[in-house]
Amino acid sequence: MKKWIKIIITVVLLAGAGYWLYEKYKPKPEAPIEIPPPITFDVTQETMTQTIQVKGKSVYTDQTDIFAPYASNIKQWHVKSGEQVSKGDILFTLDTSTLQTEVEQLQSDLEKAQLENKMNQVTLDQANMSETLGVTEEERKKAFADREGKRLTNELNQKALALKEKEIQKKQAVISKSVVYASASGIFQMNEEDSKTRAVTEGQLIGSITNISKLKFMTIVGEEEMFRLKVGMPVKVRMTAQKDLQFTGKVSKVSKFARKSTDTDLKQASQFDVVIDLKPDARMYGGVSLEGDIETMRKDKVTVVSSLAIMRDQTEPYVLLDKGNGQTEPLTIQAGMESGDKTEVVSGLKPGDIVVLP
Known part of the structure; x- marks a missing residue:
């Protein structure tokens, strides 16, 4: 009896192990293949633009240079480099001591010459009053020559006096320029920091005044753009x-x-300078690198579809119009301008349509 029980238990165990092995290694049925939904694009109404991308730098273009009116030493600075100035503000004062000395010397020489000229004129007048014409022709010629010589000398003295007066006026005009004023408003920048103390020459560039409210975007484009x-x-x-x-x-x-x-290198494409006026903005500085999108064309309220949905393997471009329930219909369209990944549809579609990507 016990023998049969052992046999039954063994059979049950073998059957259970066989079933377990069958369930573990039996081939599994293949999962049903899911068909992905079609990719669709909505036809919309938008504003389309075309742009040209450019790169360059911001530049201050409204700059007024300041020059030394004459050779001298800078006596006093009234502003600092980098300081905001207004038109008419005093920038610096030049030393006039040398010019003042020259003017004083010229004035002294002029007064002396004027006094000598008066004395000569008195002597000439007295000589004319007491002059004898002479008896002989030779004496008369000599008297005439003396009289003409004195007259010409007097005229030369008068001209010399006039020249001295003009020279004095010229130097006084230079002295009047010793105070240099700002000819514009903006930020004053010295050309050289050590110009605070050293001598300057006539016409030397001392600095410049930059109008920081006028910034421009300087860039370069190719001949096609x-x-x-x-x-x-x-x-x-x-x-x-x-x-x-x-x-x-x-x-x-x-x-x-x-x-x-580029205009002399026939192998290199020509490039052209373009200037862009920037709207004043306190956040913008000169000399920084800039990027820009120049809008070359704009169309409002145009019918637009994704460029991916347009097929061009036939004579005319076409799309697959979604008819619903998985049905599509080829539809010829007239394409217009392109911008990015979108294309204008001039005819064939209307906003609200749906097209399918095959």
């Missing part, structure tokens, strides 16, 4: 180092001549 640009086009500007700061400007100048570095 140049023909698309016009004065007055709006520009969106951003700093290269801080792209989150947005600024605005407009094109104020497009050069008609290629840069000299």
Whole structure:
């Protein structure tokens, strides 16, 4: 009896192990293949723009240079380098001691010459009153020559006096320029820091006054872009180092001549300078790197679709219009301007339509 029980238990165990092995290694049925939904694009109505991307730097272009009116030493500075000045403010004063000495000497010489000229005139008048014509022709000629000589000498003395007076006036005019005023408003910057103490020469550049309210974006474009640009086009500007700061400007100048570095090299494409006026903004500084998008074309309320949905393997571009319930219909369209990943649809679609990407 016990023998049969052992046999039954063994059979049950073998059956259980076999079932477990069957369940573990039996082939599993393949999962049903899910068909992904089609990729669709909505047809919308938007404003489309075309732009040209440019890079360059901000530059202060309204700058007034300050020159020394005459050779001298700077006696006193009334402003510091980097200081804001207004038109008419005193910038610096030049030393006039040497010129004053020269003027005093000239005035002394002039007074002496005037006195001598008066004495000569008195002597000439007395000689004319007591002059005898002479008896012989030779005596008369001699008297005439003496009289003419004295007259010419007097005229030369008068001219010499006039020249001295002009020289004095000229030096006095120079002295009147010893106080140098700001000819414009802005930030004054010295050309050289050591010009505070050293002597200056006539016409030497002392510094400049920069109007920081007038900044321009200087950039360069190729010859293809140049023909698309016009004065007055709006520009969106951003700093290269801080792209989150947005600024605005407009094109104020497009050069008609290629840069000299490119107009002589026949292998290199020509480049043209473009100037963009920046709207005043306290966050903008001169000399920083800038990037800009020049808007060359704008269309409002146009029908737009993704460029990916447009197929061009036939004579005319077409799309697959979604008819619903998984049904599509090829539809020929007329495409217009392109901007980024979107294309204008001139005819064939209307806002609200849905197209399918095959």
